[in-house]
Amino acid sequence: MNDNFSDAEDQVAVNLASRSYAIEIKPGLLSRLSERLDRFVSDEHVILVTDDNVAELYLESVVSQVSEIAQRVDVICVKPGEESKSISVCDELWQKMVDFNTDRQSVVIALGGGVVGDLAGFLAASFARGIRFIQIPTTLLAQVDSSVGGKVGVNLPSAKNMVGAFWQPEVVLIDPLVLETLDEANFRAGLAEVIKYGLIMDVDFFASLEASVDQIGRREPDSLTKCIARCCQCKAAIVEEDERETSGRRAILNYGHTYGHAIEAVFGYGRFLHGEAIAIGMTCAARLARDLGMVQDSFVERQTELFRKMKLPVKCPTERHDELIASMKHDKKVARGKLKLILPVGVGEVVVLAAPDDQRILDSLKN
Amino acid sequence: MNDNFSDAEDQVAVNLASRSYAIEIKPGLLSRLSERLDRFVSDEHVILVTDDNVAELYLESVVSQVSEIAQRVDVICVKPGEESKSISVCDELWQKMVDFNTDRQSVVIALGGGVVGDLAGFLAASFARGIRFIQIPTTLLAQVDSSVGGKVGVNLPSAKNMVGAFWQPEVVLIDPLVLETLDEANFRAGLAEVIKYGLIMDVDFFASLEASVDQIGRREPDSLTKCIARCCQCKAAIVEEDERETSGRRAILNYGHTYGHAIEAVFGYGRFLHGEAIAIGMTCAARLARDLGMVQDSFVERQTELFRKMKLPVKCPTERHDELIASMKHDKKVARGKLKLILPVGVGEVVVLAAPDDQRILDSLKN
Numbered sequence: 001m002n003d004n005f006s007d008a009e010d011q012v013a014v015n016l017a018s019r020s021y022a023i024e025i026k027p028g029l030l031s032r033l034s035e036r037l038d039r040f041v042s043d044e045h046v047i048l049v050t051d052d053n054v055a056e057l058y059l060e061s062v063v064s065q066v067s068e069i070a071q072r073v074d075v076i077c078v079k080p081g082e083e084s085k086s087i088s089v090c091d092e093l094w095q096k097m098v099d100f101n102t103d104r105q106s107v108v109i110a111l112g113g114g115v116v117g118d119l120a121g122f123l124a125a126s127f128a129r130g131i132r133f134i135q136i137p138t139t140l141l142a143q144v145d146s147s148v149g150g151k152v153g154v155n156l157p158s159a160k161n162m163v164g165a166f167w168q169p170e171v172v173l174i175d176p177l178v179l180e181t182l183d184e185a186n187f188r189a190g191l192a193e194v195i196k197y198g199l200i201m202d203v204d205f206f207a208s209l210e211a212s213v214d215q216i217g218r219r220e221p222d223s224l225t226k227c228i229a230r231c232c233q234c235k236a237a238i239v240e241e242d243e244r245e246t247s248g249r250r251a252i253l254n255y256g257h258t259y260g261h262a263i264e265a266v267f268g269y270g271r272f273l274h275g276e277a278i279a280i281g282m283t284c285a286a287r288l289a290r291d292l293g294m295v296q297d298s299f300v301e302r303q304t305e306l307f308r309k310m311k312l313p314v315k316c317p318t319e320r321h322d323e324l325i326a327s328m329k330h331d332k333k334v335a336r337g338k339l340k341l342i343l344p345v346g347v348g349e350v351v352v353l354a355a356p357d358d359q360r361i362l363d364s365l366k367n
Numbered sequence: 368m369n370d371n372f373s374d375a376e377d378q379v380a381v382n383l384a385s386r387s388y389a390i391e392i393k394p395g396l397l398s399r400l401s402e403r404l405d406r407f408v409s410d411e412h413v414i415l416v417t418d419d420n421v422a423e424l425y426l427e428s429v430v431s432q433v434s435e436i437a438q439r440v441d442v443i444c445v446k447p448g449e450e451s452k453s454i455s456v457c458d459e460l461w462q463k464m465v466d467f468n469t470d471r472q473s474v475v476i477a478l479g480g481g482v483v484g485d486l487a488g489f490l491a492a493s494f495a496r497g498i499r500f501i502q503i504p505t506t507l508l509a510q511v512d513s514s515v516g517g518k519v520g521v522n523l524p525s526a527k528n529m530v531g532a533f534w535q536p537e538v539v540l541i542d543p544l545v546l547e548t549l550d551e552a553n554f555r556a557g558l559a560e561v562i563k564y565g566l567i568m569d570v571d572f573f574a575s576l577e578a579s580v581d582q583i584g585r586r587e588p589d590s591l592t593k594c595i596a597r598c599c600q601c602k603a604a605i606v607e608e609d610e611r612e613t614s615g616r617r618a619i620l621n622y623g624h625t626y627g628h629a630i631e632a633v634f635g636y637g638r639f640l641h642g643e644a645i646a647i648g649m650t651c652a653a654r655l656a657r658d659l660g661m662v663q664d665s666f667v668e669r670q671t672e673l674f675r676k677m678k679l680p681v682k683c684p685t686e687r688h689d690e691l692i693a694s695m696k697h698d699k700k701v702a703r704g705k706l707k708l709i710l711p712v713g714v715g716e717v718v719v720l721a722a723p724d725d726q727r728i729l730d731s732l733k734n
Contacts, residue, residue: 087458094454098526098697104612126493129520129531130611153496159465164496165532244497245471330465 010225012232014148015240019168023148023232027221029175030058030136033065040134040170041107046070047100049093049120050111051080054138057181062111062136070107074100078119082269085119085154087163090126093119097127107132107170113139113186114146114274118161121152125167135172139182140190140224141275143174144197144231145253149239155269159330160261166244174232176224187219189275191310192256194227196282197234199303200252203348205230206306213309252350255342256282259316259365262327266320272313279312288364289343292356299344315367324365325358377592379599381515382607386535390515390599394588396542397425397503400432407501407537412473413437414464416487418447421479421505424548429478429503441467445486449636452486452521454530457493460486464494474499474537480506480553481513481641485528488519492534502539506549507557507591508642510541511564511598512620516606522636526697527628533611541599543591554586556642558677559623561594563649564601566670567619570715572597573673580676619717622709623649626683626732629694633687639680646679655731656710659723666711682734691732692725 012023029036046066050059055077066073076093078084100106108131110120117135124133137147153164179187198206209216215223235253242249259281263272272280286300307314316324329339339355355361379390396403413433417426422444433440443460445451464473475498477487484502491500504514520531546554565573576583582590602620609617626648630639639647653667674681683691696706706722722728 087454087461091454091458094523094530095525098523098529101697126520126530126532128529129518129533151496153493156461156465158462162465162495163461163493165493166496330468 010229012229012236014168014236016168016243019150019243021169021171023172023174023236025174025176025225025229025232027175027177027225029173030062030178033062033136033173034068036171036173037066037134038069040132041066041070041109043069043071045100045102045106046073046109047076047097047102047106047123048073048109048111049076049078049116049123051078051084051113051116053080054112054116058111058138058178066109074102076120078116080115082115082155082264082274085115087154087156089119090123090154093123094127097123102127102131104128104131107134109134109136110147111136111138113137113142117142117147118152118164119154121150121167121169122154122164125152125165130167133167133169135169137172137174138178139186140179140228141186141193143176143179143228144190145193145235147172147174148232148235149253150243158265158327160265160269174228176221176228179219179224185273186275188311189273189279191216192275192279192282192307192312194231195306195310196253196255196278197231199282199344199347200255200342200350201234201238201348202230203346205234206347210306210309213306217310248352251340251352252342255344255350256280256285258328258331258339258341259284259324261331262324263316265327266323267317276313279307280314280316283307283314284316284364285341285343288341288356288360289345291360291363292343294343294345294351299346302347303344316365318367321362321365325361328355328361377596379596379603381535381603383535383610386517386610388536388538390539390541390603392541392543392592392596392599394542394544394592396540397429397545400429400503400540401435403538403540404433404501405436407499408433408437408474408476410436410438412467412469413440413476414443414467414469414473414490415440415476415478416443416445416460416483416490417478418445418451418480418483420447421483425478425505425545433476441469443487445483447482449482449522449631449641452482454521454523456486457490457521460490461494464490469494469498471495471498474501476501476503477514478503478505480504480509484509484514485519485531486521488517488534488536489521489531492519492532497534500534500536502536504539504541505545506553507546507595508553508560510543510546510595511557512560512602514539514541515599515602517610525632525694527632527636541595543588543595546586546591552640553642555678556640556646558583559642559646559649559674559679561598562673562677563620563622563645564598566649566711566714567622567709567717568601568605568715569597570713572601573714577673577676580673584677615719618707618719619709622711622717623647623652625695625698625706625708626651626691628698629691630683632694633690634684643680646674647681647683650674650681651683651731652708652710655708655723655727656712658727658730659710661710661712661718666713669714670711683732685734688729688732692728695722695728
């Protein structure tokens with residue numbers, strides 16, 4: 001655990017040499033945007049990327065605040081949902097950016113969840129070979145995971161996040177109060193990533209989640225703010241060690257994700273929310289670890305119990321298991337044709353292992 | 368001028384910290400590929416990207432040599448020409464890379480001219496958020512310019528190279544003998560970029576080109592090797608100073624390019640070769656500099672004379688000048704809505720200037 005969260009300033013630092021930035025976490029921040037953004041977009045051309053759902057709630061206020069300081073604000077509004085993370089949507093939006101006279105000094109702001117952040121980030125990374133980029137995540141999943149660390153990109157029909165870049169934002173602005181308007185399913189799905197941090201690196205955090213299921217479920221701002229800050233600290237620590245996922249350290253963030261991505265790809269992006277798919281994925285991974293003798297049954301039970309309390313799914317669909325295995329083998333964590341998996345050895349610790357034979361993976365899909 | 372060309376080793380070093388690499392320049396290198404590539408692709412999965420024209424000449428030999436050392440070689444062959452540098456081609460090829468089970472350890476090799484290098488480089492930069500990449504340029508333009516420095520990308524219908532990345536190769540392997548099979552028009556077009564280095568930063572090199580028009584025109588291997596090495600030294604020196612085109616230094620490489628890109632975009636990629644378009648562009652830029660009192664008429668004449676001797680076009684099309692101006696304003700060198708131009712102040716020196724009013728630019732288009 002790094003300890004760079006300062007209560008006084010509500011900031012987590014992400015230290016990446018010339019690409020360093022701050023994550024600011026504060027209830028009410030979205031109503032005081034112009035003072036927070038002033039350093040970054042003063043007199044600049046801003047392209048604000050959002051989706052229809054978020055636009056309905058926040059676009060007017062955000063555009064009005066950004067307009068106070070920017071030279072000009074152009075808005076790109078996409079359809080909500082994973083389908084917007086596609087090459088065809090990028091193709092349309094790159095052209096739109098040309099039409100907006102976007103240049104290398106322009107700044108892209110992502111206002112939305114993981115889809116908006118990943119898409120807007122890839123547009124920023126690839127337009128004119130890279131322009132500046134700011135994240136204002138509005139879902140729990142985006143606040144604790146996807147908005148931090150610079151992974152941006154879009155999906156191919158057969159492979160999630162397969163086209164993209166590492167492109168760090170200039171700042172991440174998080175307002176936990178926006179979670180009040182998040183629908184229950186997406187809020188719960190975000191909790192899957194929250195719990196993941198406990199499982200992969202922070203047993204105390206995991207225990208504190210077990211102890212505060214009710215407060216979190218009621219979305220108490222204090223509990224959420226602490227929760228988000230802790231997750232961002234965890235993520236920052238890992239990203240600082242391994243920005244481009246080369247040393248292997250960053251791979252631990254993908255606990256449950258090889259399974260989860262395959263579940264999303266085979267059953268269609270949309271049937272499961274990402275967080276739901278990875279809750280199922282972590283459950284499968286835990287079973288596999290148990291079958292391999294790496295953890296006891298009690299670990300699987302403890303993990304499953306918290307998912308259930310947080311109302312997350314833990315059952316893998318019972319059909320198309322061969323397709324799931326094939327899809328897992330297209331995962332980006334495949335190295336030299338050999339699939340690797342992140343598997344637990346206890347609460348707060350995971351390891352990266354070469355996958356065992358297909359039969360064992362098939363077994364782990366069975367509830 | 369940096370002086371990091373060693374005759375003994377036929378290498379130019381590009382020093383970019385963790386992204387440093389060598390440019391190897393040697394007649395006959397393409398016949399001894401396996402020893403040159405051994406360090407980079409030993410037992411790796413290779414995706415070899417080329418086009419139909421280059422494939423006919425070199426594919427069999429290259430695949431056979433790479434296969435000796437790689438674990439597996441998959442070939443992607445695109446249609447020759449600028450049309451292949453498009454999002455729709457990328458979309459198809461990203462999917463092909465998934466089908467080839469490409470993973471983060473795979474290596475992309477670009478065997479071809481600027482189109483193949485830019486396209487293959489962008490595929491490498493964006494697939495799985497970035498995989499390794501090697502350049503084997505087979506045109507003069509690619510050998511002296513586009514294969515060195517990490518600019519990769521594709522075109523939008525209305526803006527050249529607008530989607531891309533800075534993605535450095537692991538090594539650039541240049542065999543001047545392959546230029547024997549290059550068609551005359553493309554060979555001449557490449558000379559436009561060669562002459563450009565003299566104009567922007569090396570008056571001695573410019574004079575030596577004036578003195579060796581015939582040897583170069585006959586493609587004498589010795590002359591070409593020296594020429595290519597000198598250009599690569601120039602390019603390496605600039606890229607080392609300004610890898611991501613942030614300080615402004617790298618912008619000087621774009622002498623003639625703002626005009627040239629507009630000519631290509633307005634008259635259709637394909638009517639003019641890139642080198643032809645920038646020869647016309649440098650001629651326009653020289654006229655503008657003269658009109659602004661930055662150079663004498665004699666400069667324009669000296670530059671034009673060498674272009675003519677090298678059989679490069681210097682006349683701008685006489686129609687659609689308003690569209691050319693509009694297209695120039697979409698250029699990536701636009702900053703905060705203000706177009707910048709690279710203009711000469713003498714042979715061997717250029718400056719970056721805010722563009723004057725449209726009328727002056729219009730005047731500079733007139734032959």
